[in-house]
Amino acid sequence: MPIINFGIMADFSVTVIDDRPVFADKAKKAGAHKVLCQDFKSALEEIEIDGNTYFVIVTRGHRYDRICLETIIQKPKAYVGMIGSKVRVSKVKNELLEKRVDPKKIKEIYTPIGLNIKAETPVEIAIAIMGEIILVKNERKIGSGYSKGIINELINRPPGKKGLVLATIVSREGSAPREVGTKMLVYPDGRMMGTIGGGCAESDVMRKALNLFTKKNTNGEMVQVDMTGLEAEEDAWFVAASWKCF
Structure with a gap:
């Protein structure tokens, strides 16, 4: 299963859904990080999906394609x-x-799937698909990283209200769960909009953001969160990863 192999090589966490035990077993042997052998609809409802999730639909029939898309198309991705x-x-x-x-x-569905490299073999098709996914991923990284919610909050916030802290990932190493440019708003009361990865690391950034309100620091500061030590064992999302927020 070349697409699984290339996904792993590109540092993606690969989840495979197949309702056929034989093919699910092949996916496990190919090295998929998670394999769900159950019907597509229930499996898609079960897995965690967010704006950094990439879906490749390669089912055995259009009926299954539709079932998958009906669930996926309404979710962030x-x-x-x-x-x-x-x-x-x-x-x-x-x-x-x-x-x-x-x-x-x-219209958001990429079809025909993959970059147009005149692919013919399964390996070539997998390369075309992964090439397109990497292109989409890196184009998003180049973008500003502002979600619609954050943009609306910044534009529509009434004058005179207390300020906000905007946390932005400015560098990333290892398998950190969010890309460079990802942003999160922190409110003076501790509420947040968006996420920069969750877990202990995000909580640490939030605490330091709240300190900026106390110090009335309008210049901001650089925060490095290093999860390469023992703490990473308690939070799998940050294993062997370090990243900084501003």
């Missing part, structure tokens, strides 16, 4: 691509439209 012929893809999209799925969300 970075990418969803679907393999299939023009006829198969068109049929799935039409069925989604009949179910009153927002056409804008349907």
